[in-house]
Each structure stands twice: as structure tokens, then as C-alpha cells.
Amino acid sequence: MVDEKLKEAFAQDVVALRRAGLRPVVVHGGGPQISALLERLELEVRFTAGLRVTTPETMDVVRMVLAGQVQRELVGLINAHGPYAVGMTGEDAHTMTAVRRLARVDGELVDIGLVGDVVRVDPDAVRALLDDGRIPVVSPIARGGDGEVYNINADLAASALAVALDAEKLVVLTDVAGLYADWPRSEEVVERLTASELAELLPGMAGGMVPKMEGCLRAVREGVRTAQVLDGRVPHTLLLEVFTDGNTGTTVVPDAPADERNVS
Numbered sequence: 001m002v003d004e005k006l007k008e009a010f011a012q013d014v015v016a017l018r019r020a021g022l023r024p025v026v027v028h029g030g031g032p033q034i035s036a037l038l039e040r041l042e043l044e045v046r047f048t049a050g051l052r053v054t055t056p057e058t059m060d061v062v063r064m065v066l067a068g069q070v071q072r073e074l075v076g077l078i079n080a081h082g083p084y085a086v087g088m089t090g091e092d093a094h095t096m097t098a099v100r101r102l103a104r105v106d107g108e109l110v111d112i113g114l115v116g117d118v119v120r121v122d123p124d125a126v127r128a129l130l131d132d133g134r135i136p137v138v139s140p141i142a143r144g145g146d147g148e149v150y151n152i153n154a155d156l157a158a159s160a161l162a163v164a165l166d167a168e169k170l171v172v173l174t175d176v177a178g179l180y181a182d183w184p185r186s187e188e189v190v191e192r193l194t195a196s197e198l199a200e201l202l203p204g205m206a207g208g209m210v211p212k213m214e215g216c217l218r219a220v221r222e223g224v225r226t227a228q229v230l231d232g233r234v235p236h237t238l239l240l241e242v243f244t245d246g247n248t249g250t251t252v253v254p255d256a257p258a259d260e261r262n263v264s
């Protein structure tokens, strides 16, 4: 989302999916753009366990950048192809409700401010847009029952929304070829793994891959048929994935039901 050509290709892909009769929903991030504005404003940029430490002042910037800049830009790129995209945040129509989330560092829970975990999703507004032929573009911000506005990691927001929509597929775009088996020593990609296999690997993972894989795990455990981490640096990766057989990136599938397992 920081490369003009890739952003344009992404917008074309989402429109092509919609025109082909699928119902894509976009949940976007914008971590680098948020950090850039924080730096310009001389405010602190700090992450703990892959999540941004979010003071009330930081939250104002997060909201401004996600809803006012990144989301607007995506809506514009998509709408260059027709009146498809409608931008919203998780706050709109109570789409996402969050609770404060603590970060785990060396086994200890630490307060990282206004960072939330989505605990409830009301997908009605998103469904209404889909039914109307639109492409919802959702910023990962949610209101808490306590009245606070929370900063949500985009991958986790996408996962929660995919579950609530009973989506066929969760696709997470990133800046690597997929989940690397032995990161950072090798770039060998894990092509496919089940929910249980992923749950075993998750505690050993680090950095930005943690919320991505946590999101994939939650999605397939809660009804989404497949979750996929794709290389967003490859132009049209989304379309290639949906319309061709060549599996790329990392695919996470639910555990086989007990009666389909090879029990000896």
C-alpha cells in the first residue's frame, strides 16, 4: 500500500472480483503512513509485540490517517473504475465493538493504551453495501462499550469481519512471499497448514507475522473456509489467486472433521 503501481493493480483486482459476481470487502492497514505523520508531528512511534502503543494523542493521528488518508485513497482508486467503493470505519453503524487489549511481553501482560480487540461485529451495514453492489472499504478502528475509540490491528479486524460475514476466504496481503518456515534464516514458504499445525507454531513467531497468522487461525477456526497470506509485492496477486490454480503464499485450512481423519 505504499507503491502506486501495486495500489492501482489492487484496486483493479477488487473491481474485477466484484464484476465477476464475487462480494469482496476490503479492510486496510496503514502502519507506515501513521508512523510517518507521528514523526512529522514529533510524537513517539513505538510498537510492543507488533502492536502500536497508542496514547489518546496517537489515536487522533491513527484515526486521521486511516479514515482520512489511506481509506480515502483506496476509495478513490477503486472508484476510478465505477461507483463501487464506500468507505467506513468499524465505528460506523456499530460494525465493530472492541475491548482494550494488553500485549504479552516475556509472559507479562503490558498496557499499550488504546489498542483494542474486536469482541463483537454487526455486519449488517457491510452486507447492505454488498447487496447494493458496492465494495466496502473498512478502516480498522472500533468503539468500545466504554465509549473509547480503539486502534485495531488491520489483520485482526479483517479476520473478525470475515468470520461475521461467514466469508468463503480471508486474504491477507503482505510484503513477503508468505509464512517463512525458518524466518529470518531462510525464505522457504510454508505452503499449507491446518489450524492445529498453525496453533503449534504461533507461540514461536515474531513481529508483524503474529497478528496475520493469529487472524488466519481465528478465521478458519470460526467458519471461514480458507485463510491465505499472499505476497502483496506481486502485481495482481489477488486476481491470480482467485482465478488460477497455482497456489501461492501460505494457505491455512480448518482441521479435518473427526470423521474424515485417518484414525487407525
Ligand SMILES: Nc1ncnc2c1ncn2[C@@H]1O[C@H](COP(=O)(O)OP(=O)(O)O)[C@@H](O)[C@H]1O
Pocket: 029, 031, 173, 174, 175, 176, 178, 179, 180, 181, 182, 183, 205, 206, 207, 208, 209, 210
Ligand atoms: N515467519 C515469518 N515469515 C515471514 N515474515 C515474517 C515471519 N516472522 C516475522 N516476519 C516479518 O513480518 C513482516 C510482515 O508483517 P508487517 O510488516 O507487520 O506487515 P503489514 O504492515 O502488512 O501488517 C515481514 O516483512 C517479516 O519481516
Ligand SMILES: CC(=O)N[C@@H](CCC(=O)OP(=O)(O)O)C(=O)O
Pocket: 028, 029, 030, 031, 032, 034, 050, 051, 052, 062, 115, 116, 140, 151, 152, 153, 154, 155
Ligand atoms: C494496534 C495497531 O498496531 N494498529 C495498527 C493499525 C494499522 C495497521 O494494522 O496497519 P498495517 O497493516 O500496515 O500494519 C497501527 O497503528 O499501525
